[in-house]
Amino acid sequence: MGDLAKEITGRLNTFNKSFDNNEELESYLLEYLQEGDVCLLKGSNSMRLFDVVDKIKNYEKFIR
Secondary structure: OOHHHHHHHHOOOOOOOOOOOHHHHHHHHHHHOOOOOOOOOOOOHHHOHHHHHHHHHOOHHHOO
16 A cells, blocks of 8 residues: 555545455455455555455355
């Protein structure tokens, strides 16, 4: 997360978290996301967050 984004999110009254790489993000989401949660991922295409989204969609605990 860039310095400006850190400053902005630090002033919000919402939960926010940043990660150094997609593996850390995926591990965190696998542990903490629960059915019915809403998760916003923000990043550039070069960060390949779409790969994380594809994995989240296939988490066994969310498949009915």
